[in-house]
Amino acid sequence: MRVLAVEQDLVTAWGRGVDAGWQGVLTGLPAFSKVDRFSTQAFSSSLGAVVPGLATRTTESLVMQMLHPLLAPLSGRLPEGTRLLLATTTGEVDLLERRLLGESLGADDSRLDHLLGRIQGALGLSKPGQIISSACASSSSAVARGAALIATGAEDAVLVVACDALTEFVFAGFSALMALDPEGARPFDRNRKGLTIGEAAGYVLLMSEARALSEKRAVIGEVAGWGLSCDANHMTGPSRDGGGLLRAVARAIGKSGLATEDFGSISAHGTGTLYNDSMELKAFKQVFTDGPVPVYSIKGSVGHTMGAAGLVEMILAFRSLQEQVIPPSAHLAEVDPEAVGWVSREAVSGVARRAVLSTNSGFGGVNAALVLSL
């Protein structure tokens, strides 16, 4: 059973909509600015990729402010029986921050199941939803789970919603781990020093081919393969040899039935940390042994949007296939010697071919790989 994406939308630091995100990423410039939601004086970086117009002292959490405009047009018109999968790492943790800072909010307001209920209610869905959380591979894992539910016939419509916000909670944590690049994330750059935190929200509606046909849906693309794995190696660092990611990639490509020559590009996790980017290249070189396949990361543009990263990258990868344009790796000054021939600071036209491999990894050594095609 083919799994098709039939509707999608997102908001990133480039603003609302797939067009805004795509055009922003194509500039090759970072959408980074000095964070002013809280003091960054004590942290190793002051930069973030923030969604314009979010307020910190309203009744709504940051993620619900991002999600409401995206989900409102879906309310009441989702297919009967749609299953909701919510991908996030910290959800409405800004509500917990505010409570611990003295605001009179409920003790459990930031629970993820409460956020799931709010989204379910906003969409008017009756079937019980699920939260999928696997660190920074959350949304690609949710897409994999949704695709599996459709492929096996358990569901024929799955809405994957992803969100995470830039908060003092996560900013202080990544700073403590010395994971922030003071100059802004530079994935695959020789002088990269870490990531830049971003925020985003988005959704994709997945459908079985049969249902998409019966509803005469326009098809955006296909989730042709997926693979999940765990390094089982370290809580905050990946396996240095990329072996865990390699297992997920091999599984995804094998499931898709595509050959390596069908792939025109790789949308990498590409966080800008020393070990992640190196590990990914090692894995890719073990799969694509006939020569370099263009690799890009959008995290030098929209930042690391954590649990939303995989979905944002999937949406823009579909756009890349439609336009037959490979986006640049933004904010890249000097290509790391390990990445020469694989990564470019310029957009490349006309070579996108049939499929994109999209990968994500996260804390605890989780890995997810998706094969996306037209």
Place this chain on the structure above:
Amino acid sequence: MSVETHNVTVQGIGWLDGQTWGTVRHPMRVSYGGEAGVPPWKQADLFPGGVKNLGRFDRATRMTIVACALALKDARLTAPEGLTGLVGTNASGSLEANRAYFSDYLQAGRVLARGNLFIYTLPSSPLAETAIHFGLQGPLMYVGVTGGQVGDVLQAGVDLMDDGPAGMLVVRADETEGVAFLLGRAASGDKGARREMSVERCRAALARVEQGLAAWVSVLECAEKGSGG
């Protein structure tokens, strides 16, 4: 479905709360509360080489890893196959770890967070520590369902078997209690094999009670005896 529920069996079930730990397929209950008791994380047969970083783990992580060790013990395995996966659930995600981390950060003057607390602020972190300890290299994810009902997450474990792992550990754990199930592929044509517990029977038993470890264990023990609970 590629992996039918009836092709997957429950090979081991382990559980613990603050006073007692036990197994279901090979029934056992051991009290460890009080000064004389030996907590399960100090049982040499569960953790022959000890548990690295045990002192650093938060309570939810400790409950997760012990519940999984007990499920393996119940299945008569000392170590799972490398390509075993892990799916977990509970009622409130990492809420307690989130509170502990951010409260500590505020008490420290809002200038320096503790990385060792931050790493547990993901619902998947206890699962990741467990995967690292046992070398579980299959799929890993937290699946949150309303109320943290374990029966619903068992199906997620069955579904993930389709992704190729040899087995799946399914665990529901929070700061006070944990229960874990080791799923494996059904043996075919082995007449001498001990009666297998199907996932359907397990889910049907769990569906008879709404919440609470004690109730879950009780109906699972009845299901194992074949009394129908």
